[in-house]
Amino acid sequence: MEIVITATPESAAEMVADTCERLLKHRPEAVIGLATGSSPLPAYQEMVRRHRDGRMSFAGATAFLLDEYVGLPPGHPESYREFIRRELTDQVDLSEDRLHSPDASGPDPAGAGVRYEQQISDAGGIDLQILGIGSDGHIGFNEPSSSLGSRTRMKTLTAQTRRDNARFFGGDQDAVPRHVITQGIGTILDAGHLVMIATGSSKAGPIAAAFEGPITSMVPASALQFHPHTTVVIDEDAAVELRHAGYYREAFSNKPDWQHL
Ligand code: F6R
Secondary structure (H helix, E strand, O other), X not given: OEEEEEOOHHHHHHHHHHHHHHHHHHOOOOEEEEOOOOOOHHHHHHHHHHHHOOOOOOOOOEEEEOEEEOOOOOOOOOOHHHHXXXXXXXXXXXXXXXXXXXOOOOOOHHHHXXXXXXXXXXXXXXXXXXXXXXXXXXXXXXXXXOOOOOOOEXXXXXXXXXXXXXXXHOOOHHHOOOEEEEOOHHHHHOOOEEEEEEOOHHXXXXXXXXXXXXXXXXXXXXXXXXOOOEEEEEEOHHHOOOOOHHHHHHHHHOOOOOOOO
């Protein structure tokens, strides 16, 4: 695993945008997995800037969201599909028919997971999966106790996650849906390259638990330790609980170039 500690949240965002830019240059038809939530937002803003500058094109790419709330009507501004359209895909040249999200508002949310897995497989799998991490260590919406081999399916959010996400629903925890459809941990681990971004002191505990603690379903992000190509991009605040931060700086952060990412 590459654990890259950046001086600022802005440089973390640039590094994630660099990784995506490099992939799209090398493979314009790449399949990209997109996280929502606040962590990747600065990286998406950077990608939009680079697209406007003519540096990045998504014209040949396909995107899959990590997860979606169950029960929000289509077009709800806090549905993850609307979120990603607003923050990224409507602002770049990714065509809407190549933006995929779990069908969480249809009549059969339970079957939507199986159909989503098929769509990912039909697209040839995900090349690059961008991830955030929840305060309880979740990835996607795989909450603690999720099977480390799980596939896309419905899950129930913990009270902690609904509290954390109330900020997107006017501060009202009761307005946060209880259920979601999320790529499973097994689904996430199938992607070619996993890039997690986490910034700020609230992520320090979950980052240390996930990458320096044991692999356990109690910290779903710890499953990333199984993956042969994981890059964890964190700022100084998110690194404060890492015991081996000095080593990571020496091994990964001070390299003059980032060709290995
Ligand atoms: C969102 C997702 C979640 C978030 C996590 C962190 O698609 O899959 O795992 O990445 O809840 O959210 P933020 O970034 O808002 O702290």
